[in-house]
Amino acid sequence: MSAVLLIAIPLLVAFVSILSKKLAPWLLLATPIANLVLLFLVPTGIVVIGGFQPPFGISLLLDTYSFIALFAVNALVFVIGLLNVKEYHQFSSILLVALAGLNGLILTNDLFNLFVFLEIAGIAAYLIAASNKKPASVFHYLVLGAVGSSFYLFGLIILYAMFGTLNMVDMIEKINAATVSASALILPFFLMFVGLGVEAKLLPFNSWVKGVLGSSNTMSGPMFASVYAVTVSFVFGRLLNNLFAFQGNLLVVVVAILLLGIALGEAMAFSSKKAREILLYSSIAQASVVILLFVNGLVLWGALLAVANAVSKFVLFYVVTKAQKEVGCDDLDSLQGMFQGNYVVGVAFSVAALSVIGIPLFAGFVLKLGYLTELAANANWLAIAVILVASLVEGIYYVRMLVKLWYPGEKEVKVSFGNVATVVIALAAALLLVFGVYRGPIDNLDNTIDSVSEVIDLG
Amino acid sequence: MKKLFAFVLTIGLGVLMIFSLRANTLFPEFGDVSIADRISALFLDKSVNGDNGDVVFGQTTDAEDGAANLVTSIVVDYRSFDTLGEVTVLFISSLGVALLLGVAGKQKRLALNFKPNFMLRVGSRALFGIILMTGVYVILHGHLTPGGGFPGGAMIASSILLLYLADDEFRTKVKGFKVLESVAGSLYVIVGLLGLVLATYFLQNFLPTGTVGDLFSAGVLPIVYVLIGLKVGSEISGIIDHFLTEGDLA
Numbered sequence A: 001m002s003a004v005l006l007i008a009i010p011l012l013v014a015f016v017s018i019l020s021k022k023l024a025p026w027l028l029l030a031t032p033i034a035n036l037v038l039l040f041l042v043p044t045g046i047v048v049i050g051g052f053q054p055p056f057g058i059s060l061l062l063d064t065y066s067f068i069a070l071f072a073v074n075a076l077v078f079v080i081g082l083l084n085v086k087e088y089h090q091f092s093s094i095l096l097v098a099l100a101g102l103n104g105l106i107l108t109n110d111l112f113n114l115f116v117f118l119e120i121a122g123i124a125a126y127l128i129a130a131s132n133k134k135p136a137s138v139f140h141y142l143v144l145g146a147v148g149s150s151f152y153l154f155g156l157i158i159l160y161a162m163f164g165t166l167n168m169v170d171m172i173e174k175i176n177a178a179t180v181s182a183s184a185l186i187l188p189f190f191l192m193f194v195g196l197g198v199e200a201k202l203l204p205f206n207s208w209v210k211g212v213l214g215s216s217n218t219m220s221g222p223m224f225a226s227v228y229a230v231t232v233s234f235v236f237g238r239l240l241n242n243l244f245a246f247q248g249n250l251l252v253v254v255v256a257i258l259l260l261g262i263a264l265g266e267a268m269a270f271s272s273k274k275a276r277e278i279l280l281y282s283s284i285a286q287a288s289v290v291i292l293l294f295v296n297g298l299v300l301w302g303a304l305l306a307v308a309n310a311v312s313k314f315v316l317f318y319v320v321t322k323a324q325k326e327v328g329c330d331d332l333d334s335l336q337g338m339f340q341g342n343y344v345v346g347v348a349f350s351v352a353a354l355s356v357i358g359i360p361l362f363a364g365f366v367l368k369l370g371y372l373t374e375l376a377a378n379a380n381w382l383a384i385a386v387i388l389v390a391s392l393v394e395g396i397y398y399v400r401m402l403v404k405l406w407y408p409g410e411k412e413v414k415v416s417f418g419n420v421a422t423v424v425i426a427l428a429a430a431l432l433l434v435f436g437v438y439r440g441p442i443d444n445l446d447n448t449i450d451s452v453s454e455v456i457d458l459g
Numbered sequence B: 001m002k003k004l005f006a007f008v009l010t011i012g013l014g015v016l017m018i019f020s021l022r023a024n025t026l027f028p029e030f031g032d033v034s035i036a037d038r039i040s041a042l043f044l045d046k047s048v049n050g051d052n053g054d055v056v057f058g059q060t061t062d063a064e065d066g067a068a069n070l071v072t073s074i075v076v077d078y079r080s081f082d083t084l085g086e087v088t089v090l091f092i093s094s095l096g097v098a099l100l101l102g103v104a105g106k107q108k109r110l111a112l113n114f115k116p117n118f119m120l121r122v123g124s125r126a127l128f129g130i131i132l133m134t135g136v137y138v139i140l141h142g143h144l145t146p147g148g149g150f151p152g153g154a155m156i157a158s159s160i161l162l163l164y165l166a167d168d169e170f171r172t173k174v175k176g177f178k179v180l181e182s183v184a185g186s187l188y189v190i191v192g193l194l195g196l197v198l199a200t201y202f203l204q205n206f207l208p209t210g211t212v213g214d215l216f217s218a219g220v221l222p223i224v225y226v227l228i229g230l231k232v233g234s235e236i237s238g239i240i241d242h243f244l245t246e247g248d249l250a
Helices: A005-017 A024-041 A064-084 A089-107 A111-130 A135-163 A168-177 A182-199 A208-213 A220-242 A248-271 A275-295 A299-327 A343-357 A363-377 A381-406 A419-437 A452-458 B002-021 B040-044 B070-078 B080-101 B118-140 B149-166 B174-198 B221-244
Strands: A045-049 A058-062 B107-109 B245-247
Touching: A005 A024, A005 A089, A005 B080, A005 B174, A024 A064, A024 A089, A058 A064, A058 A089, A064 A089, A064 A220, A064 A299, A064 A419, A089 A111, A089 A220, A089 B080, A111 A135, A111 A168, A111 A220, A111 B080, A135 A168, A135 A182, A135 A208, A168 A452, A182 A220, A182 A248, A182 B002, A208 A220, A208 A275, A220 A275, A220 A299, A220 A452, A248 A275, A248 A381, A275 A299, A275 A381, A299 A343, A299 A363, A299 A419, A343 A363, A343 A381, A343 A419, A363 A381, A363 A419, B040 B070, B070 B080, B070 B221, B080 B174, B080 B221, B118 B149, B118 B221, B149 B221, B174 B221, B221 B245
Parallel strands: none
Antiparallel strands: A045 A058, B107 B245
16 A cells, blocks of 8 residues: 555546546546545555655655645545536546646655646646636636746756755755855745746736636536645645745745735625625635745644635535526626525535634634734734734625625525535535534644654654 | 736846856856766666666666666656656646547548548558558667657657548547557556555566666566557547547538
């Protein structure tokens, strides 16, 4: 048993799945389940591939950090597959390749291998976005995504020219050993930050998000807003925490980009009247918050916030895209009163929204309290101020949205969600409630969930 | 205004690059890198798992990597996992082409804007065989000489493209390509899994590597390259077919 199976199995199944259109959807559902079981069986630590010990060859790293991300990604892909398997059955093979790519992104301990998986996951993402039937916006995304990954690659090439290694742990060791001023490394780190920033929806690089998520459907919406978002956050977090040594001017620029992202994201969400746009701008702001936590070294809180956001955004996006499909429009006015007769879905949606705002009793509150306390301990008052004001704005537009969706308008809006979807959404919301009250698992974890520095210490 | 902004941004990025790399003690001048203190030095010496001494063409036997072609030894042995990833990149691209351009029901060829004559058709058939065999040769000798699965597969696909361009009636069996693509891809992963089972690690070589320079050497490398060649050839051929056919409304 080896963690490489988490990548190899979806890949093998994807290759096989193109032979039978009938079997492919079943394979899509079985594979994430198999991965979830495997995840608990495989040992943690460095996984060597090809028999060449690191820093030679390619290796993977499975620790608590990647375990959390893998669990979230595989579970979410299963759920999204389950809810869309009938309508989007021709996307089964693509989702399987995407799963392999995302698992690879999370697991890999090699910076070039990371680029390869970024390509796989990226191309899969363009195809998933193609299900929106808005070719121009997908093309826009394709161009931005390709330029972004080239930036990452370019930064990596410079690092490779400097240190002659691609293994992440080895690279970090060599950077630590090289006694040079941080300014010598500004360019590669900045290029890699920009490259990943495109996928992570950070502010100046995220012009694709509106076109793709603004016209998303029940498959592409949750895939981008939860699965891709959580993966990219974790990958970004790993690099930010261990590799990128942001200091001086570069740190100021990065923090400014992130704070601006939070502020503008919430402002745009506030001024929007379309349900999907509100959610997508809110995800842009949340993505910036997560990255900001990673930049400040709050690994645990960043990771948990990314997972909590993934669960909430899955519920929010699925409900809104489903309603949009049935009503044909996602203006809040035309969806008015859609929760009348859909009480379970309505409650679950409200739980997810309130958790994103950070109301007590929901998971979002525990997290917000946690990371604000840590930021206060670091005397990071500017970040706290921006996050608090952002939460207030967030609270206003989410509550406005909830009121709209609960209270019936002049026209009766009928949306049927089906039993499976209702149960799944209710379970996801229940998770947010449980972790809003019971914080045992969180207390047992700390920043050491990311074990790269331990691996380096051990040599 | 937008164009001017883009222009300024591009110039700015260029200036940033020049200033941050010029006189940067970490960034070596072109040609100044000492290969001895890079990890790639051990790839060249085939000495990653212990020093194996000098590698001599036609004499060294049972090296940790048996490929005479250094590029192949890195691409398909030391970093084979990346290559599996690249194969997947092509796979999902062809899936995407099939998803976007594929049509259910009856299909017909896109018409050429000239009528191919008899000589062109027969001549291209003759060339087809030569190109195909060159492709097969390049794939089979990928571990010895420059070439390998990717260029060889592209050659095979180009021979198919020739038939498509020289004959407006020609269609291949796309279903066959799909089966080949699927089987070749699956076998690559299975070779990797066999490494996990028969040896210790995923994608580890589990066959004897023979003498460096022999046709039958380098363990699983030639097998993997044949699979890659078949997969690349069938995938690109499938893409060509999708581009040159359309739904038949009649």
